[in-house]
Amino acid sequence: MNSPIPAIPALVSLLALATYQATALLVGRARIRHGVRPPATSGPEEFERSLRVQQNTLEQLVFFLPAFWLAVLFSDVAAASVLGLIWVGGRIAYAVGYLQAPEKRGPGFGISFLSGVALLVMAVVGALRGL
Numbered sequence: 001m002n003s004p005i006p007a008i009p010a011l012v013s014l015l016a017l018a019t020y021q022a023t024a025l026l027v028g029r030a031r032i033r034h035g036v037r038p039p040a041t042s043g044p045e046e047f048e049r050s051l052r053v054q055q056n057t058l059e060q061l062v063f064f065l066p067a068f069w070l071a072v073l074f075s076d077v078a079a080a081s082v083l084g085l086i087w088v089g090g091r092i093a094y095a096v097g098y099l100q101a102p103e104k105r106g107p108g109f110g111i112s113f114l115s116g117v118a119l120l121v122m123a124v125v126g127a128l129r130g131l
């Protein structure tokens with residue numbers, strides 16, 4: 001089936017969603033490991049870090065997906081896809097860093113945040129050019 005939307009951006013979106021789901025699984029595993037029963041959201045620091053990784057990833061995903069798809073549709077598909085992959089890599093680095101120690105979360109957060117902002121700029125510029 002031919003589609004007007006290239007498959008690569010769809011795969012980037014699926015990878016972003018899979019990354020988020022992985023953070024949810026980490027929270028579930030931490031709940032079991034540390035005996036934190038739902039609906040509790042506090043417990044040992046290791047549990048709270050996993051929960052924070054999931055929550056922050058969800059917060060960023062809400063910004064990322066629309067900015068990413070608008071950049072794909074109104075700007076450069078290849079550049080948006082690369083930035084999308086960088087965003088996913090940044091979220092993974094954020095999770096790995098934060099799960100080790102809170103002070104190690106910065107680089108991953110910065111990478112994902114800046115790539116998201118770049119996607120937003122691409123989307124805005126592309127949309128304005130289409131006026």
